[in-house]
Amino acid sequence: MPKILFVDDDYEFTNMLSTYISMEGYDVESSNSPKSALNLIKNNNYDFVITDIRMPEMDGLRFLQEALEIKRDLTVIVMSAYGTYETAIEAVKRGAYDYISKPFKPEELLLLLKKAEERESLKRENNRLRMQLKQESGLDNIIGNSFQIQELKEKIKRVSPLDVTVIIQGESGTGKELVARAIHDLSKRSEHPIVAINCAAIPENLIESELFGHARGAFTDAHTDRAGLFEEANNSTLFLDEIGELPLNLQTKLLRVIETKEIRRIGETKDRKVDVRIIAATSRNLLDDVKEGRFREDLYYRLNVFNLVIPPLRERVDDIPILLKHFVLKFCKKHNIREPVIEKATIEFLTTLRWEGNVRQLENAVESAIILCDSGTLAVSHFSQLKARTDEYRDIEIDEKDMSLNKAVAKFERNFIIKALAAVNGNRTKAAQLLNISHRTLLYKIKEYGIK
Numbered sequence: 001m002p003k004i005l006f007v008d009d010d011y012e013f014t015n016m017l018s019t020y021i022s023m024e025g026y027d028v029e030s031s032n033s034p035k036s037a038l039n040l041i042k043n044n045n046y047d048f049v050i051t052d053i054r055m056p057e058m059d060g061l062r063f064l065q066e067a068l069e070i071k072r073d074l075t076v077i078v079m080s081a082y083g084t085y086e087t088a089i090e091a092v093k094r095g096a097y098d099y100i101s102k103p104f105k106p107e108e109l110l111l112l113l114k115k116a117e118e119r120e121s122l123k124r125e126n127n128r129l130r131m132q133l134k135q136e137s138g139l140d141n142i143i144g145n146s147f148q149i150q151e152l153k154e155k156i157k158r159v160s161p162l163d164v165t166v167i168i169q170g171e172s173g174t175g176k177e178l179v180a181r182a183i184h185d186l187s188k189r190s191e192h193p194i195v196a197i198n199c200a201a202i203p204e205n206l207i208e209s210e211l212f213g214h215a216r217g218a219f220t221d222a223h224t225d226r227a228g229l230f231e232e233a234n235n236s237t238l239f240l241d242e243i244g245e246l247p248l249n250l251q252t253k254l255l256r257v258i259e260t261k262e263i264r265r266i267g268e269t270k271d272r273k274v275d276v277r278i279i280a281a282t283s284r285n286l287l288d289d290v291k292e293g294r295f296r297e298d299l300y301y302r303l304n305v306f307n308l309v310i311p312p313l314r315e316r317v318d319d320i321p322i323l324l325k326h327f328v329l330k331f332c333k334k335h336n337i338r339e340p341v342i343e344k345a346t347i348e349f350l351t352t353l354r355w356e357g358n359v360r361q362l363e364n365a366v367e368s369a370i371i372l373c374d375s376g377t378l379a380v381s382h383f384s385q386l387k388a389r390t391d392e393y394r395d396i397e398i399d400e401k402d403m404s405l406n407k408a409v410a411k412f413e414r415n416f417i418i419k420a421l422a423a424v425n426g427n428r429t430k431a432a433q434l435l436n437i438s439h440r441t442l443l444y445k446i447k448e449y450g451i452k
């Protein structure tokens with residue numbers, strides 16, 4: 001049974017209309033005071049609110065605005081009397097569903113309600129379909145077959161619709177931002193865009209005004225009033241990337257916002273209500289930061305309602321083949337290149353690397369490999385950049401008893417020169433060119449290092 005709230009200061013009129021409408025199968029409540037009606041809206045789930053436009057306590061436009069602030073998608077019908085026609089139009093412009101001019105026959109109102117009901121059910125169906133679509137696409141962006149990724153997706157599905165704070169932890173390039181966006185897309189806040197800030201990328205003295213906004217003249221560069229990211233993220237999600245880099249004084253302010261759901265622009269004295277879901281990410285171990293006094297313990301526990309850990313790529317090599325395939329397709333499309341056959345050895349080689357830069361590093365490596373590949377097969381040689389890098393590291397064996405930098409550099413230099421000479425079949429002139437040093441310097445070094 002659709003639930004309706006009637007708001008009109010005319011007691012008899014409300015009574016009459018309520019009786020009529022309830023006989024038609026609606027669950028009707030009425031209120032003669034807009035202020036108490038707002039309270040009712042806060043605490044009930046009405047399908048429709050029908051309100052007068054001229055009331056002594058609060059005018060209809062103001063009432064509409066506050067009602068919509070409480071419930072964004074509330075269907076409001078305004079009743080305009082003689083002389084308030086313009087206001088009624090204005091109300092519709094500001095988000096009322098429709099208006100009806102007094103005096104009207106009860107059947108007219110009934111008809112309007114039927115139409116509104118129809119629209120409601122279409123809107124619900126539409127939302128349901130959109131959510132379903134999003135649910136599939138949001139998670140589909142996260143590629144991976146490993147049990148860790150499957151478990152991660154399962155957790156994302158569960159936590160997204162709940163309005164709780166989430167911390168995402170993972171090394172650089174593991175997909176923290178991707179996961180944050182998926183959570184937002186699967187939440188009921190997804191109709192608004194997610195707002196993101198990287199706490200490590202913004203100078204300390206600017207973070208506060210970025211987050212909270214400022215009043216004109218609050219500091220030298222504050223030429224205008226400006227809303228901060230919290231206000232921008234109102235009714236949406238704020239993604240705080242690298243939260244571990246947030247200075248301590250701002251951690252205190254963030255804690256306060258989470259507790260009071262209010263922010264204050266720099267230089268202002270009044271608080272503003274905000275409704276923001278926070279998703280935070282960190283590539284550090286925040287608990288270590290807590291132990292060492294760099295991160296507030298109370299903030300940590302406030303944020304850590306739900307915790308998602310994305311394991312590094314090297315711990316889920318099962319994902320490498322499917323990620324490789326995914327990125328190959330992506331970059332072939334982007335660069336308009338025919339899709340190559342991926343050699344088995346290529347996959348095997350890629351699963352042996354350390355992937356310090358995780359999925360991002362793999363993504364970049366695949367892009368350059370695709371650009372280099374012109375033979376129709378994707379071979380290990382197309383990933384030579386990666387190979388060179390791992391070989392370099394392999395050359396450096398760390399001897400903790402002797403950590404002399406000079407010795408380590410000399411060792412590296414010797415090996416490097418040997419490789420350059422090998423690459424040009426021992427031709428010293430060419431090797432010197434390759435190494436970008438003079439012929440004389442090369443001869444000197446060959447002698448010094450005893451290279452044959």
Ligand SMILES: Nc1ncnc2c1ncn2[C@@H]1O[C@H](COP(=O)(O)OP(=O)(O)OP(=O)(O)O)[C@@H](O)[C@H]1O
Pocket residue numbers: 141142143144170171172173174175176177178179283359360363
């Ligand atoms: N599981 C995955 N499936 C598909 N693409 C992924 C996956 N994980 C990461 N990526 C891609 O890798 C790149 C890096 O991901 P993202 O920016 O989310 O990582 P991050 O953890 O936020 O990194 P950083 O700590 O450096 O900010 C992006 O292009 C992202 O689309």
Ligand SMILES: [Mg+2]
Pocket residue numbers: 176177241
């Ligand atoms: Mg990131």
